[in-house]
Amino acid sequence: MTDAQLHTVATAPERSKPLLEAAHKAAGRVPNLHALMAESPALLEGYQTLHRLAVEATGFTATERTVVWQTVNVAHGCHYCVPAHTAIARAEGIDDAVTEALRDEEPLNEPRLDALRCFTLAVLHKRGQLSPGDMQAFLDAGYDNRAVMDVVAIVAQKLMSNYVNAIFGTPLDDALREFARGSGRRAA
Known part of the structure; x- marks a missing residue:
């Protein structure tokens, strides 16, 4: 873990200032992750852009x-x-059973969603070197090549945040504390 500054709009590099303002407008606060990422305008802008596209364009x-x-x-x-994503899921009305199963690394009750979970794990753990069976199982669940690419885009977004959080030990925002518990069995 390395010490790094949690920026405010006043302390952030010039190019990060409007990005922090946008984060504040969207969340009612500047999340600590964004405050930390502000040190690198390229990282913060890339992360925010991929997040927006995950929501709007997948x-x-x-x-x-x-x-x-x-x-x-x-x-x-x-x-x-x-x-953070437990809080987002709650705000979006996602079934708590889905969120809890994901957090507990258990299969999802809906086969199509579980196929998505398994495919995401395959992409992540195999670093994209998927077997024909990995692809076929995903396609057989009703997904298509666009969904394959959308998974890759979201995995890329999460690599940015997960790695920064692991490297710098980003402090959890007060607003997220109620959603904290064991964050999975695997270390970063």
Whole structure:
């Protein structure tokens, strides 16, 4: 863990200032992750852009996005993103049973969602070197090549945040504390 500054709009590099202002407008506060990432405008802008595109431009539902986000977060044991995405899921009305199963690394009751969870794990653990069986199982669940690419985009977004949180030990925001508990069995 390395010490790093949690920036405010006043202390952030010039290019990060509007990004922090946008984060504040969206969340009612500047999340500590964004305050930390502000040190690198490239990282913060890339992260925020991928997050926005995950919501606006993928073919996934809110529940499907949560499956991909939390599968990666839990696999990395991210102390920050697991509670953050639990809070996001709650705000979006995602079934708590889905969130809890993901956090507990258990299969999901809905076969299509579980296929998405398994595929995300395959992409992550195999670093994209998927077997024909990995692809076929995902396609047989009703997904398509766009969904494959959307998973890759969301995994890339989560690598940014999970790695930064592991390297710098981002402090958990007060607003997220109620959602914190074990963040997965695997270490980052």
